[in-house]
Amino acid sequence: MAPNIKIALDDLTVNNLGVLRRINSVVLPTSYSDSWYKDSLSVGELAKLAYFNDIPVGAIRCSLETPPSHKDQTRIYIMTLAVLSPYRGYGIGRKLVDHILEQAKKMFVKEVYCHVWVENDDALTWYQHIGFEKGELVTGYYKKMTPAGDAYILRKAIE
Amino acid sequence: MSAAAVPKARYLPPKEAGSFRQVLQLYETRQYKKALKVADTILTKFPDHGETLAMKGLILCFSEKKEEGHELIKKGLRNDLTSFICWHVYGLFYRSERNFEEASKCYVHALKYAPDNTNILRDLSLLQCQMRNWEGLITSRKTILSQKPNVRQHWTGLALGYHMMKNYELAENILSKYEETLKEPPKEDYEHSELLLYKNMIIYESGNVARALEHLESIADQVTDKLSVMESRAKYLLELERLPEATVAYRKLLNRNPDNKEYFFGIERALGVQDDVEKRKTLYRALAKQYKHSDAAKSIPLSFLSGEDFRQAVKSYIVDFLTKGVPSAFVNLKPLYDDEAKVKGIEDVVLEFLKTLSHAGNGVNGVGQNGSAKEKDNSPTTYLWTIYYLAQHYSKIGQPDLACEYITKAIEHTPTLVEVHMAKAKILKRKGDHVAASEAMTRARELDLQDRFVNTKAAKYLMRAGKSDEAVSVVSLFTKNDAHGKGVGDLHEMQALWFLTEQGEMFNRLGKIGLALKRFDAVKKIYDDWWGDQFDFHQYCVRRGTMRAYLGLLRWEETLYTENFYTRAAFDAIQTYISLYDTPKSARVAAELEGLTEEERKKAMRKAKRERAKQNKHSESEKIGGTDDDPLGKNMENTSTPLEDAEQFWKPVAACATWDQSWTWGEEIAKRKEQEAARVKLDTADKTT
Ligand SMILES: CC(C)(COP(=O)(O)OP(=O)(O)OC[C@H]1O[C@@H](n2cnc3c(N)ncnc32)[C@H](O)[C@@H]1OP(=O)(O)O)[C@@H](O)C(=O)NCCC(=O)NCCS
Numbered sequence: 001m002a003p004n005i006k007i008a009l010d011d012l013t014v015n016n017l018g019v020l021r022r023i024n025s026v027v028l029p030t031s032y033s034d035s036w037y038k039d040s041l042s043v044g045e046l047a048k049l050a051y052f053n054d055i056p057v058g059a060i061r062c063s064l065e066t067p068p069s070h071k072d073q074t075r076i077y078i079m080t081l082a083v084l085s086p087y088r089g090y091g092i093g094r095k096l097v098d099h100i101l102e103q104a105k106k107m108f109v110k111e112v113y114c115h116v117w118v119e120n121d122d123a124l125t126w127y128q129h130i131g132f133e134k135g136e137l138v139t140g141y142y143k144k145m146t147p148a149g150d151a152y153i154l155r156k157a158i159e
Numbered sequence: 160m161s162a163a164a165v166p167k168a169r170y171l172p173p174k175e176a177g178s179f180r181q182v183l184q185l186y187e188t189r190q191y192k193k194a195l196k197v198a199d200t201i202l203t204k205f206p207d208h209g210e211t212l213a214m215k216g217l218i219l220c221f222s223e224k225k226e227e228g229h230e231l232i233k234k235g236l237r238n239d240l241t242s243f244i245c246w247h248v249y250g251l252f253y254r255s256e257r258n259f260e261e262a263s264k265c266y267v268h269a270l271k272y273a274p275d276n277t278n279i280l281r282d283l284s285l286l287q288c289q290m291r292n293w294e295g296l297i298t299s300r301k302t303i304l305s306q307k308p309n310v311r312q313h314w315t316g317l318a319l320g321y322h323m324m325k326n327y328e329l330a331e332n333i334l335s336k337y338e339e340t341l342k343e344p345p346k347e348d349y350e351h352s353e354l355l356l357y358k359n360m361i362i363y364e365s366g367n368v369a370r371a372l373e374h375l376e377s378i379a380d381q382v383t384d385k386l387s388v389m390e391s392r393a394k395y396l397l398e399l400e401r402l403p404e405a406t407v408a409y410r411k412l413l414n415r416n417p418d419n420k421e422y423f424f425g426i427e428r429a430l431g432v433q434d435d436v437e438k439r440k441t442l443y444r445a446l447a448k449q450y451k452h453s454d455a456a457k458s459i460p461l462s463f464l465s466g467e468d469f470r471q472a473v474k475s476y477i478v479d480f481l482t483k484g485v486p487s488a489f490v491n492l493k494p495l496y497d498d499e500a501k502v503k504g505i506e507d508v509v510l511e512f513l514k515t516l517s518h519a520g521n522g523v524n525g526v527g528q529n530g531s532a533k534e535k536d537n538s539p540t541t542y543l544w545t546i547y548y549l550a551q552h553y554s555k556i557g558q559p560d561l562a563c564e565y566i567t568k569a570i571e572h573t574p575t576l577v578e579v580h581m582a583k584a585k586i587l588k589r590k591g592d593h594v595a596a597s598e599a600m601t602r603a604r605e606l607d608l609q610d611r612f613v614n615t616k617a618a619k620y621l622m623r624a625g626k627s628d629e630a631v632s633v634v635s636l637f638t639k640n641d642a643h644g645k646g647v648g649d650l651h652e653m654q655a656l657w658f659l660t661e662q663g664e665m666f667n668r669l670g671k672i673g674l675a676l677k678r679f680d681a682v683k684k685i686y687d688d689w690w691g692d693q694f695d696f697h698q699y700c701v702r703r704g705t706m707r708a709y710l711g712l713l714r715w716e717e718t719l720y721t722e723n724f725y726t727r728a729a730f731d732a733i734q735t736y737i738s739l740y741d742t743p744k745s746a747r748v749a750a751e752l753e754g755l756t757e758e759e760r761k762k763a764m765r766k767a768k769r770e771r772a773k774q775n776k777h778s779e780s781e782k783i784g785g786t787d788d789d790p791l792g793k794n795m796e797n798t799s800t801p802l803e804d805a806e807q808f809w810k811p812v813a814a815c816a817t818w819d820q821s822w823t824w825g826e827e828i829a830k831r832k833e834q835e836a837a838r839v840k841l842d843t844a845d846k847t848t
Contacts, residue, residue, distance in 0.1 A: 004483070005538055018605035022574050053484055053540050056575045056606075086539035086572055 005053065007092055009099055012040060012047040012059075019049055019056045027082035030144070045103050046076065050083070050092045058083035060096040064109070076104050078114035094130055104158045113155035115141055127154040169210065169239055175201050182214050191218045209239025213248040220252060228252075243273035250282065257691045259289045277306055281698075284316060288697035296320040311337060312702045315354065318361070319701065327365030334358045344381065350704035352383040357706035359391065368398050386415070393422075397429055405429035417450035423459055436463055454491075461495055469501060474508045481512065481544045482537070486578050488544065489551040496555055509548055516542045543573050547582060554586045562586045577603045577613060584620055597624040604633070611637055619657065622665040630665075634658060654685045656724040664731060672735060673792030679732035680795065683808060686725050690716060690811075720811040721818050729808040733824045736805035739798070740831060802832050 012020060017037055024032060040047045040061050050058035060081045066074050078100065083092045097112075104112050115138065116123045128134060135153035142149030171179060178201050185194035198215040201208060216231030232252050236245040250265030266283040273279060280299045287296040297320035304313040314337035321330035334354065338344065345351045355378040363371035372395040379388050393408035409426040416422070423446070424433075432438035440460065447456040457476055464472050473492075480488035495501045516537055550565035566586055569579040580603035587596035597620035604610075604617040614637055621630035631645055638646025638653070650658045663678030693716050700709030719725070755763060789795070798804050805828050812818050813825055 015608040016606070018608070019575050022606065026574050053538065055540065055573060057573065084573060084575065086542075 005090065006051075007090060007095060008051045009048045009095065010051060010056075011045075012049055012061075014041060016049060016056065017041065020047070020059045020061065023056070023059045023082050023084060024061075024080050027084065028080060030142075032080070046100065048096060048099055050096055052087050052090065052092065057087040058092040058096060060100060062100055062112075064107075073110050074107075075111045075113060076100060076107075076109050078112065081114070093126065097130060101156065101158065110158050111155055112158065113153055115151040116154055117142060118150045118152060124152065124154070132156045166239075166241065168207070169242060171201070171205065171208065175204065179211060179214075182211070186214065186218060191222050194218050195222075207238050209235040209237075210242050210244045211235070212238065213242075213245045217248045217251060220255065241272050243269040243271075243276060243279065246272070247276075247279055247282075250279075254282075254286070257687075257694075259286050259694075262286055263290060263292070263295075275302070275306070277303060285694065285697040288319075289694050291323075293320050293323040297324070309340070311350075311354070311704065315357070315704060315706060316701050318357075319706070322361055322364075327361050330361045331358060331365070334361070346381070347383065349383050352381060353704045353706060355382060356384065356387060357704075360707060360710075363391070363395070368395050371395055372399065389415075393425055393429075397425060402429050402431065413446075413450065417453035418455050420455050420459065423455055436465075439463055440468065458491065461492075461501075465500065470504050470508060473501075473505055474512075477505070477508060477548070478512055481509075481548065482541050484538075484540045484544050486544070486547075489548055489555075493555070502552075502556060506552060509545060509552065513542075513545050513549070516545065539572070543569060543576070543579075546572070547579055550579075550582055550586065554582075554589055559586060559590045575606060577606050577610065580606070581613065581616065584616070588620065588623065593620070593624040597621050597626065608636070615657070619661050622661045625665060625669060627662075627665060627669070630662075651681055654688075656682055656685060656728075659685075660724060660728050660731075663728060667731065667735060672739070673794075673796035675792070676732060676735060676795040677790075677792030679728045679735070679808070680792075682724065682728035683732070686720060686722075686811070690719060718815055718817040721815045726812060726822075729812060730822075730824060732808045733805040733828070736798070736801040736808075737827060737831065739796070740801040740805075744797075802828055802835065 010016075017040065020040060021037055043061070043063060046062040046064060048060050049056050050060075052058075060078065062076050062078050064074065065077050078097075081093065081096060083096075100112055104110075113132075113135075114127070116127060118124075118137070124134065132154040133156065135155050138151045138153065140148040141151035178197050182194050182198050182201075185191075185197065195215060195218055198211050198218070201211045202215070205211065213232050213235030216228040216233075216235060219225075219228030219231065221228075229252065232245075232249055236242075236249055239245050246265050246269035250262045250269060253259070253262035253265060263283060263286040266279055266286065269279050270276070270283065280303050284296055284299045284303065287293070287299060297317065300313065300317040300320055304317050307313055314333055318330045318333040321327075321333060334357070337354075359371060359375050359378065362374050372392070375388060375391055375395065379392075382388050389408065389412055393405055393412055396402075396405035396408055406426060406429040409422055409429055412419070412422045413426065426446075427433045427439065427442065430438075430442065432442055443456060443460045447453070450456050457472075460472055461469065461476065473495075477488060477492070480491070485491075492505065495505065546565045546569045550562050550569060552562075553559070553565065554562035563583075563586060566579060566583045569576075570583060573579065580599050584596045584599035584603065587593075587599055590596075597617070600613075600617045600620040604613045607613060614633060618630045618634035621633060631647060634650065635644065635646035638649040640646045641648050647662075659678045659681045663675045663682070666672070666675035666678065693712060696709060696712055700706065700712070720729075795804070805824075809824050809828060812822070
């Protein structure tokens with residue numbers, strides 16, 4: 001491994017919210033609203049920034065989904081996960097997801113899941129590589145795309 | 160004083176005389192309300208009693224009723240011109256106004272009527288320090304010392320006078336005499352130790368280095384500041400050319416602190432290698448080995464090496480920085496940029512290094528087939544810091560387009576790094592594109608809202624771009640804000656020179672002359688405050704015996720008004736006043752209206768009126784709260800004495816020993832004043848004929 005590499009996670013705060021914005025806007029095709037970013041401050045440990053040698057280069061932002069019915073289980077949904085391209089392959093994505101899985105455990109949440117665009121082969125392989133299972137196809141999930149894009153659900157059950 | 164000597168107007172019957180003493184006591188203990196009451200009881204019977212009037216006035220001045228107080232003080236003095244109390248009070252008044260010159264005149268008067276009054280003598284001596292009236296200081300200090308020879312500060316105070324008059328012998332003698340008065344010198348005593356070092360400084364400044372060294376050795380055991388003994392010893396030995404001993408002395412210093420460049424230069428000279436590049440090279444190679452963590456040992460050789468030697472040295476120096484990710488690499492190397500050959504050497508080295516890096520930009524994709532980056536031999540940040548360096552490099556050597564190219568790559572690579580956005584802003588600023596520069600700086604700020612440094616820069620760049628209100632909002636995130644949520648008042652209070660200067664210059668560009676002058680004046684006031692603030696130290700330092708620190712302060716004050724921030728604001732102000740003089744308002748209007756038809760003229764007038772209204776509509780952020788009755792500086796702009804106003808800014812600069820003779824503002828003002836005088840003479844001649 002290249003020498004002297006230090007990777008660490010830190011909290012999202014009102015002062016570094018601009019970093020989440022910047023990372024998402026350069027890595028992800030979808031754009032998010034101001035209120036979405038503001039809400040990111042209220043999800044606690046479910047939003048994190050990742051640092052490579054003290055430079056912020058990755059971010060994850062999830063939400064806790066409490067279903068309307070008691071019978072359905074509470075789940076954690078990964079809304080965005082992004083690592084700046086020069087910093088990929090250093091275990092940063094995994095570290096961010098691992099952090100969420102740990103939170104899930106602590107919160108007795110049984111499942112973490114996300115949507116991935118069917119054409120995004122890299123992400124599909126990646127999620128499976130780190131232990132997620134490919135689930136059902138949701139047609140027309142990406143409504144803003146023309147034509148509307150389909151997505152797979154990727155999920156990981158928590159023991 | 161005997162009762163017989165009391166003039167009739169001053170005489171008070173015993174009861175009132177007692178009351179008056181009470182007033183003095185209450186004043187001393189700051190019980191102003193009570194003091195006023197007692198003073199009034201005296202005045203009901205003796206309404207013209209000068210000393211009581213003066214005391215009442217003084218107390219009113221300290222109770223926020225300055226004008227009324229001032230009147231009473233003057234009245235009191237008029238009623239009793241030979242009273243030392245009245246003169247002393249008047250002096251205290253001027254002193255509180257920081258009008259030191261008038262104050263000292265009053266004290267001199269007071270002393271005429273009470274030549275031995277220690278309080279007045281002491282007060283006067285402080286003013287003499289403030290005014291740098293060393294001859295006067297010697298006289299008053301001599302009297303004080305003869306009255307109280309058992310107090311150390313009176314001896315040091317007198318020695319100071321002689322020292323400043325460059326009478327080193329007497330200065331030293333005075334301190335020796337003081338030492339003789341001590342039965343046993345105090346041990347481990349900081350104040351005594353400072354006194355000994357002060358004496359050593361006097362001996363050294365007298366030019367007799369050998370004796371200074373001898374004296375230093377004789378006091379070394381008693382001095383608590385060991386480092387300063389070591390530094391002086393090394394310096395003296397070197398000056399005396401006792402080189403082997405000097406070498407040892409500098410070695411010892413380096414062992415304590417291998418980052419002090421002065422020590423390195425000292426050892427070079429002690430070894431006699433300072434003029435021989437080869438020997439210097441060998442020396443620094445050894446030093447760098449010995450002091451592995453010393454930056455100085457590695458960076459000093461960069462200044463004297465050349466050719467291949469330089470290339471090798473700078474290569475290992477830079478590559479180390481770039482791989483470690485030290486953001487300040489460029490700042491450390493900037494001093495070398497005066498030398499073209501070195502600049503070329505640095506450029507080659509960095510470009511070569513860049514080629515060795517694997518990164519997305521040169522076709523070698525960072526992530527391997529299986530997505531792992533682990534086998535890569537360099538971190539992506541090395542590439543990042545390298546192109547960041549090149550961007551700064553090309554901006555510095557006047558190639559803004561290349562600089563932009565590199566910084567754009569750096570931002571694409573890591574858009575979350577504050578430094579790259581700041582660098583982009585700086586590059587654009589150098590190109591003169593202030594709006595884009597400020598946008599880049601804002602992008603830097605958004606990444607870390609709690610970084611005060613970036614916040615300050617962002618505000619500064621907004622002002623450069625003429626965005627007055629936005630700048631104030633940004634900078635106010637870090638200030639105590641007024642009712643409107645703005646921090647301009649606080650920035651005045653915190654003496655934020657950078658802000659006042661930038662805002663002043665911005666107002667100037669926006670044509671808001673009054674506000675601009677207002678800010679330049681605020682800068683001047685801060686410097687005047689600093690000049691005035693030393694007053695407290697004349698007493699404090701001499702009493703505490705911290706003479707070396709005190710002399711440092713005095714010498715710093717001598718150069719105060721040639722500091723960049725002062726001269727920048729002052730020259731801005733002078734220039735503004737001069738152009739107000741050169742084109743007075745009426746002339747400006749007349750010039751615009753010349754040659755127009757009646758209709759056009761009316762139109763132009765209407766337009767001018769609208770413009771004025773626009774300019775007068777000032778946003779909240781421009782005003783500062785408080786009791787200022789001219790918050791927009793209108794009075795300054797409409798001054799009838801622009802040249803005199805300009806002169807106020809110039810005088811303190813010209814009074815500094817360090818002023819740069821290439822500054823021509825003094826002449827510019829003088830030239831115009833002569834013209835003005837000639838014109839006035841002509842006018843009066845016209846009228847009389
Ligand atoms: C997906 C993404 C977050 C991965 O981040 P990352 O930091 O590069 O991933 P990691 O380094 O943690 O990779 C973990 C493991 O996956 C492997 N891997 C990385 N990229 C891979 C890929 N494209 N295909 C298969 N495996 C991959 C790594 O080799 C590593 O394996 P190991 O731990 O067994 O050695 C990042 O590539 C990204 O931001 N992509 C674009 C945005 C996106 O698609 N987000 C997902 C949709 S929300």
